[in-house]
Each structure stands twice: as C-alpha cells, then as structure tokens.
Amino acid sequence: MQPLEALAAEARTLAIGAPLPAPGEAEVARQMQICNACRYCEGFCAVFPAMTRRLEFGKADIHYLANLCHNCGACLHACQYAPPHEFAVNVPQAMAQVRVLTYAEYAWPPALGRLYQRNGLTLTLALAAGLALFLLLAITMKATLWQQLPPGGFYQVFPHDLMVAMFAPIFLFALLALALGVRCFWKDISPGDRAKDAPGSAVSEAARDALLLKYLDGGHGQGCNEADDAFSLWRRRFHHFTFYGFLLCFAATSAAALYHYIFGWSAPYALASLPVLLGTAGGIGLLIGPAGLLWLNLGRHPLHGDAAQKPMDRGFLALLFLASVSGLALLAWRDSNATTLLLALHLGVAMAIFLTLPYGKFAHGIYRSAALLKWAIERRQPSHLQLEA
Amino acid sequence: MTSTKHDVLVIGGGNAALCAALTAREAGASVLLLESAPREWRGGNSQHTRNLRCMHDAPQDVLTDAYPEEEYWQDLKRVTGGITDEALARLVIRDSAHCRDWMRRHGVHFQPSLSGTLQLSRTNAFFMGGGKALVNAYYRSAEQMGVEIRYQAPVDRLELRDARFEAACIGTERIEAGACVVASGGFESNREWMRQAWGQIDGAWVADNFLIRGTRFNMGVLLKFLIDNGADAVGDPTQSHCVAIDARAPLYDGGICTRVDCVSLGIMVNRQGARFYDEGEDFWPKRYAIWGRLVAQQPGQIAYSVIDAKAIGRFMPPVFPGEKAQSLPGLALKLGLDERAFVRTLEDYNAACRAGAFDHAALDDCHTEGLAPPKSHWARPIDTAPFYAYALRPGITFTYLGVKVNAQAAVHFSGKPSSNLFAAGEIMAGNVLGKGYTAGVGMAIGTAFGRIAGTQAAAALREDKRAAA
Numbered sequence: 001m002q003p004l005e006a007l008a009a010e011a012r013t014l015a016i017g018a019p020l021p022a023p024g025e026a027e028v029a030r031q032m033q034i035c036n037a038c039r040y041c042e043g044f045c046a047v048f049p050a051m052t053r054r055l056e057f058g059k060a061d062i063h064y065l066a067n068l069c070h071n072c073g074a075c076l077h078a079c080q081y082a083p084p085h086e087f088a089v090n091v092p093q094a095m096a097q098v099r100v101l102t103y104a105e106y107a108w109p110p111a112l113g114r115l116y117q118r119n120g121l122t123l124t125l126a127l128a129a130g131l132a133l134f135l136l137l138a139i140t141m142k143a144t145l146w147q148q149l150p151p152g153g154f155y156q157v158f159p160h161d162l163m164v165a166m167f168a169p170i171f172l173f174a175l176l177a178l179a180l181g182v183r184c185f186w187k188d189i190s191p192g193d194r195a196k197d198a199p200g201s202a203v204s205e206a207a208r209d210a211l212l213l214k215y216l217d218g219g220h221g222q223g224c225n226e227a228d229d230a231f232s233l234w235r236r237r238f239h240h241f242t243f244y245g246f247l248l249c250f251a252a253t254s255a256a257a258l259y260h261y262i263f264g265w266s267a268p269y270a271l272a273s274l275p276v277l278l279g280t281a282g283g284i285g286l287l288i289g290p291a292g293l294l295w296l297n298l299g300r301h302p303l304h305g306d307a308a309q310k311p312m313d314r315g316f317l318a319l320l321f322l323a324s325v326s327g328l329a330l331l332a333w334r335d336s337n338a339t340t341l342l343l344a345l346h347l348g349v350a351m352a353i354f355l356t357l358p359y360g361k362f363a364h365g366i367y368r369s370a371a372l373l374k375w376a377i378e379r380r381q382p383s384h385l386q387l388e389a
Numbered sequence: 390m391t392s393t394k395h396d397v398l399v400i401g402g403g404n405a406a407l408c409a410a411l412t413a414r415e416a417g418a419s420v421l422l423l424e425s426a427p428r429e430w431r432g433g434n435s436q437h438t439r440n441l442r443c444m445h446d447a448p449q450d451v452l453t454d455a456y457p458e459e460e461y462w463q464d465l466k467r468v469t470g471g472i473t474d475e476a477l478a479r480l481v482i483r484d485s486a487h488c489r490d491w492m493r494r495h496g497v498h499f500q501p502s503l504s505g506t507l508q509l510s511r512t513n514a515f516f517m518g519g520g521k522a523l524v525n526a527y528y529r530s531a532e533q534m535g536v537e538i539r540y541q542a543p544v545d546r547l548e549l550r551d552a553r554f555e556a557a558c559i560g561t562e563r564i565e566a567g568a569c570v571v572a573s574g575g576f577e578s579n580r581e582w583m584r585q586a587w588g589q590i591d592g593a594w595v596a597d598n599f600l601i602r603g604t605r606f607n608m609g610v611l612l613k614f615l616i617d618n619g620a621d622a623v624g625d626p627t628q629s630h631c632v633a634i635d636a637r638a639p640l641y642d643g644g645i646c647t648r649v650d651c652v653s654l655g656i657m658v659n660r661q662g663a664r665f666y667d668e669g670e671d672f673w674p675k676r677y678a679i680w681g682r683l684v685a686q687q688p689g690q691i692a693y694s695v696i697d698a699k700a701i702g703r704f705m706p707p708v709f710p711g712e713k714a715q716s717l718p719g720l721a722l723k724l725g726l727d728e729r730a731f732v733r734t735l736e737d738y739n740a741a742c743r744a745g746a747f748d749h750a751a752l753d754d755c756h757t758e759g760l761a762p763p764k765s766h767w768a769r770p771i772d773t774a775p776f777y778a779y780a781l782r783p784g785i786t787f788t789y790l791g792v793k794v795n796a797q798a799a800v801h802f803s804g805k806p807s808s809n810l811f812a813a814g815e816i817m818a819g820n821v822l823g824k825g826y827t828a829g830v831g832m833a834i835g836t837a838f839g840r841i842a843g844t845q846a847a848a849a850l851r852e853d854k855r856a857a858a
C-alpha cells in the first residue's frame with residue numbers, strides 16, 4: 001500500500017475511534033489474508049469456515065476468530081506456509097497470542113487485566129495469600145495445626161458462616177467479572193446481535209460444541225495434535241476429566257449447601273453421602289484431567305501455541321490438581337491429626353482458584369463459548385460473498 | 390561406501406514416491422525411501438496439492454453426482470489437445486475410482502470441496518488439510534510399516550546395466566537395491582534448464598520471469614540422467630502446469646494462495662496496455678490453467694488483471710492486496726504503464742460491452758461487440774471506482790518432460806521396458822499430460838502410477854528371486 005494511503009487509512013481509523021490493532025492482532029490479520037487465499041484447512045474446525053465469510057479482518061473479527069480457535073494444532077502441521085516457509089504461518093500460535101489479549105482487554109475491572117501479563121506470578125501470589133490466610137486463621141482459631149478434631153468438628157476450625165462470608169463474595173465477584181467481560185466481548189464481536197435473540201438451534205449447537213469439545217476432534221474424529229503430526233484424542237479426554245471433575249466438585253459443594261441449609265445436617269458427611277460421592281468423583285477427575293493435560297502440555301510441539309503463556313496454562317492446571325489432591329487427602333485423613341492442616345491447605349488452594357478465576361486460564365472457557373455461539377448464529381446466515389464462479 | 394541392500398529403493402519423497410513405497414512394503418519388500426529435501430520441506434509439490442480427480446459412477450462420501458470414465462477421458466483429451474496416451478490415461482482414470490479406500494487406510498482424510506470451489510464438488514475429492522496433511526499421513530504410515538526413510542539424500546546418478554537398475558549414488562555413497570522406483574519430480578526448480586527450454590527474446594531469458602509455485606528441490610537431476618543414459622523421453626520441455634500468479638509471489642513454494650481469480654471479472658492487459666486474449670471464454674476453473682502460458686508469451690512475461698469495484702466479493706480473496714486507484718489514469722500510473730494506451734484499451738473495451746444479465750455462475754450474455762480479441766462472457770464496463778489491478782507472471786507448477794513408461798510403470802529404453810526400473814509421478818506425467826491441465830489430475834497420475842510402480846517393483850524382485858532359484 002502507498003504510504004499516503006496508509007496514512008489516510010490510519011487517520012480514518014483514528015477519526016472513527018477504532019483503536020489500531022496491537023502487534024499480535026496485526027499478525028492474525030496478516031495470516032488470515034494468506035489462509036483466506038488458501039483455505040485447505042476448512043475441514044478441521046470452525047475458524048476457517050468463519051474466515052471465508054470475510055474479506056478483511058478487523059479487530060473484532062480477529063478476537064472472535066482467536067477465541068474460536070481451540071489450539072488443536074492440525075492447521076499448523078498441514079500448512080504449506082508454516083515455518084520455515086517465508087510466509088511463516090502459524091495460526092494456532094498467532095491466535096493464542098491474541099486470546100491472552102482478549103482476556104486482558106475484557107477483564108473487569110479493566111485495571112486487573114494487567115494480571116495476565118505475569119500470570120504465573122499472579123497465581124503464585126494468590127496461592128500464597130490463600131494458604132497464608134487459612135493457615136493463620138487455623139492457628140488463631142485452634143492454636144495448633146496438628147490435632148484430631150472431635151466428630152463434627154470441622155466448623156470449630158473455620159466456622160461455617162465465616163467460610164460462607166469469605167467464599168460467597170469472592171465467587172459472586174468472579175461470576176460478575178466474567179459476565180461483564182464476556183458481555184463487552186459479545187458486543188464487540190457481534191454488534192447488533194443480541195445473544196438472547198439467537199435461534200434455539202444455534203444456542204443448543206454452541207452448547208453441544210462446547211460441552212463435547214467438538215473442535216478437538218480434528219474434523220475427522222481422530223483428535224488433535226500434540227507432539228507431532230499424529231492425531232490423538234487424549235487432550236479432549238483429559239479436558240473432559242478436568243471440566244466435568246470441576247463441575248462435580250461444584251455439585252458436591254451445592255449438595256452440601258442444601259444439606260446444611262435445607263436439612264440442617266452439618267459436615268463432615270458420611271462417605272456414602274451425596275456431597276462426598278460427588279466430591280470424590282470430581283476430585284478423581286480433577287486429578288486425572290489436569291495431570292494428563294499437564295503431561296500433554298510438557299510434550300507439546302514447540303511451535304504450538306504461545307510459549308509465553310505456559311506459566312498461565314500450567315499454573316492453572318497445577319492449582320486444580322492441588323485442590324483435588326488436598327481435597328481427597330482431607331477426605332482420607334479427616335479423622336487424623338492432619339485434618340486441620342489439610343483443611344487449611346484445601347481451603348487456601350480453593351481460595352486461590354476463585355480469586356484468579358476471572359484473571360487466569362479459566363476465562364478461556366467463557367470467551368470460547370461466546371465465540372462458538374457467534375459461529376453457530378453466523379453460519380445460519382447467508383454469506384454476503386459470491387465467490388463461486 | 391555401499392549401504393545395506395534393500396529390496397526396493399524409492400527415489401523421491403512426494404505423493405508418487407510414498408504410494409510406491411507403501412505398496413512395495415505391503416507386498417512384503419524391504420523399502421528405502423530417499424527424499425532429497427530436509428524433513429521440513431519433504432513431500433515435493435504434493436505438499437501444495439489439494440485434491441484428486443476421481444472417476445465415480447454414483448455419489449460417494451465427498452463427491453456429488455457421477456463422473457464416469459468416458460467424461461473424465463473426454464476432459465483429459467480436451468485439455469491435452471489429444472497429446473496423451475489413451476491406454477495410460479484410462480489406467481489412471483480407473484485407478485482413481487477405487488484408490489481412495491487404500492488412501493484412507495494410510496491415514497488420508499477427505500473433505501467436501503472447499504468454499505469457492507463448488508465447481509469441483511462433483512469431480513474432485515479434497516484432502517482434509519491439503520496435500521501436506523496427506524504427505525504427513527503417508528510418512529507416518531510408512532514409518533509404522535517399517536519403510537526406511539532418509540532425508541537430505543539427493544541421488545545424483547544411477548548405475549544401470551543393460552537397462553537394469555543396479556545402484557543409486559549420492560556422492561561417493563552407493564545404494565544397491567533389487568528394484569528401483571524413480572519418483573523424483575520434474576525439473577521446474579532448475580532455473581538453468583528452464584532458461585535453455587524457453588530460450589531468449591531480445592537478449593533476455595524468458596524463464597527468468599517465471600515463478601515456481603512448488604518445491605525448490607525439483608532439479609530434474611535424475612530426469613536428465615535417465616534421458617542422457619538411454620531412457621526414452623516424452624513431452625516438450627516448455628510444457629507444464631502453468632498458471633498466472635501474483636507477480637509478488639515468492640520464487641519457490643508460493644503454492645495455491647498466490648493465484649489471482651479475478652481474470653474473468655475484468656480484463657487482462659500486457660505491459661503495453663493492450664489486451665491479448667478472451668478473458669470470458671469459459672468458466673475460470675476451466676481456463677485458469679491456460680493463463681500462465683498466455684502471460685509467458687507476452688513481452689516481459691507480465692500482464693495485469695484489471696477490475697473495478699463491482700468485482701469485489703465475487704472472487705477468492707488474493708493473498709496480496711491489489712493496486713488500487715480512484716481513476717483509470719491513476720491506476721496506470723501505479724502499474725507503471727503507458728497511461729494513454731492503458732486508458733484507450735479500457736475505453737475501447739467499455740464501449741464494446743453489450744449490457745446483459747450479468748451472472749458469473751453461468752455463461753451469461755454480457756459480451757463485447759466489434760472488439761479484438763473479444764470478451765465472450767461477463768463483459769461489464771470497468772467504470773466504477775475504486776479500480777484495482779494485479780500484476781501476474783507465469784507460475785510453473787510442474788514440467789511435463791519425462792521418461793516414457795508402459796502400463797507397468799517400467800521405464801523404456803529404446804522402446805523396451807526395464808525389468809526393474811520404474812517411474813511414477815511428475816517424472817512420467819508427460820505420458821498422460823502432453824499439455825494443458827485439469828485440477829486434480831496430477832495427483833491422480835501420481836497415485837495410480839506410484840501404486841503400480843511399487844507393486845511392480847516388488848513383483849520384479851520376486852521374479853528375480855525365482856529366476857535365481
């Protein structure tokens with residue numbers, strides 16, 4: 001493009017108030033221009049069919065496509081323009097670099113988006129704070145961490161109402177922050193479309209695609225790429241263990257809340273009770289899932305994704321794993337001298353997870369789901385392009 | 390230095406070579422495959438391909454309707470102007486009808502035709518992820534089956550005795566095998582050979598203005614060696630699969646994305662600002678393969694596709710943005726063309742357009758009258774700013790000069806087939822493709838002859854062992 005024209009375009013962009021693309025966004029736009037002229041990867045996932053409905057890639061399109069990308073790696077291994085080709089196309093990496101911009105840019109309150117810049121440090125500090133808080137609290141309440149509790153003595157360490165008073169606001173704040181973030185994201189990627197007006201079929205399709213991780217199947221059902229160009233379903237399986245394990249743990253907590261408030265039954269609950277059964281199943285899922293994902297992450301092909309985000313990815317997995325280990329350990333040794341210590345550790349880890357929910361890897365699920373909904377709506381609409389000759 | 394002897398040696402690392410290696414291994418032979426490129430550039434031109442032209446008598450998984458043998462044959466006869474070998478061509482066509490189950494067994498996935506290629510949904514099965522995904526699948530399968538693979542192993546000559554293969558040489562290393570399949574591609578990456586083939590005009594080498602859409606490793610070393618050592622040659626060295634691609638494309642490996650698909654929506658002018666061929670002769674997918682050669686015949690081997698705002702959104706988006714101007718003289722200035730000649734060509738064309746019902750999906754009635762050359766369809770005045778232009782140069786996909794083979798893929802020496810030297814892929818594609826091209830036929834030839842060559846190489850070995858016993 002001629003310099004004058006470039007300047008004019010820049011002036012127009014500034015005049016209408018659209019921010020100039022960040023370097024990571026410009027890189028996605030550059031790569032999409034190449035991909036849109038090739039299109040070989042259309043069968044792998046939703047990113048490429050969504051791309052073909054566009055001729056140009058503005059900031060909103062870039063964030064939409066980046067969050068639609070599941071980083072499966074298929075298009076990198078299939079790419080005739082991947083490094084060492086001079087076009088240096090690496091879509092999974094470019095998309096990953098934009099996704100972290102999405103999380104930071106739409107984080108609420110906006111100032112906390114900065115927590116994504118050093119997310120490993122963020123998670124570490126949150127964990128340290130959580131552990132310190134509950135260990136101190138335990139010492140304050142009980143004077144010792146090494147003491148067997150009397151039957152039903154959980155709440156002697158941390159009174160029930162105190163725990164609710166600490167966790168409920170943090171959890172509700174996390175929900176609010178994520179909701180406000182994704183609301184802004186939706187407005188930007190889908191101006192004029194209200195999510196609640198989406199056809200029911202689109203909503204159920206998006207839910208299915210998210211819950212079944214449709215786009216980790218490679219388009220052919222054999223899975224995504226890990227260390228090389230061979231396909232594997234293990235990432236999807238480990239993610240299912242993680243996600244459904246998380247949900248089961250959440251269900252366990254909800255069941256316990258019902259027991260407490262509705263039936264007036266106090267913790268700890270019997271091994272065969274609903275909260276313990278759900279929590280144990282979820283805990284096992286949260287052991288296998290994060291461990292497996294971490295193992296896959298360690299072996300991933302070096303060109304996959306954004307190496308700078310490994311602290312965020314691995315840190316989140318480590319927190320989930322620790323939550324599960326400490327929770328199951330608490331169950332196993334709840335009638336021993338270690339109870340107080342394990343309870344403090346478990347609550348400290350859980351606190352760290354909830355504190356960082358809107359400022360860590362967890363956000364990917366929210367923005368990914370929004371992008372999947374946008375795709376489910378969009379693909380039901382006719383394309384305005386007439387490319388068929 | 391002599392390495393361990395294998396039953397079958399496959400020279401090359403693209404689709405045809407892999408098909409040969411896999412079938413020879415399936416037949417029980419020990420196989421060594423030598424790819425001249427390093428691993429990251431493996432696969433030759435196959436890494437840039439996207440589909441296989443398939444015969445079928447009824448709808449199949451990703452293929453609509455039917456594409457019977459006779460129609461396929463007529464298409465091939467038409468694009469080659471009859472410069473083909475009917476028996477070998479029909480062999481390819483029939484193999485394309487049933488090779489896909491075998492391909493799937495080796496990990497190749499198919500997908501319906503890509504957006505923007507609806508016209509191929511009946512005839513061509515697309516590889517999911519394109520040719521590089523196919524190449525990756527074949528290499529994985531070959532490794533699993535125990536085919537030995539060496540990269541950066543460029544064979545420079547063969548040892549032949551009485552039209553029989555004895556060994557291949559990489560420098561001082563000598564590699565013996567009972568039979569050999571040569572699938573080492575054409576010679577399009579060899580700039581010097583291309584120069585000699587196309588010659589000079591006004592002291593300038595014509596081929597210096599060509600771009601190579603595919604691999605940089607097809608130097609034609611073994612093609613030249615075989616022809617120099619008594620193998621029968623087929624084809625004309627200036628014939629190739631050659632399309633007009635963006636002049637800004639890289640010298641090698643520009644692949645699919647460098648093509649520019651707006652030719653039939655506008656006009657093409659040469660360096661003098663003059664039109665030179667009917668841009669609307671037929672549907673673009675049926676004509677894209679002639680424009681490389683047409684541009685090669687223009688001064689400076691360059692031409693410009695000119696469109697206006699009406700064409701935007703009606704063709705596959707090109708990889709590089711076009712030159713853009715608000716007026717025709719402004720566009721001439723940006724292209725560095727003589728403004729008066731350029732504007733006059735446009736004015737003459739615009740005046741000759743006879744308005745009709747524009748329909749890019751049909752051979753519509755928008756045409757020119759009293760213009761030479763005419764534009765037969767989709768002729769609409771180029772009058773709506775902004776105007777866009779793309780400079781195009783010939784982009785060589787692969788060359789057709791090759792070695793003569795028979796239906797067993799055996800290389801001919803003075804009219805007689807070798808008993809243990811076979812050829813597959815681009816190095817023998819000229820047997821079927823004398824000139825012209827139609828999408829997906831290169832992969833059909835490579836797959837059919839690769840499979841035949843692998844089977845025959847393994848069989849030749851058994852024959853030799855039986856004779857020895």
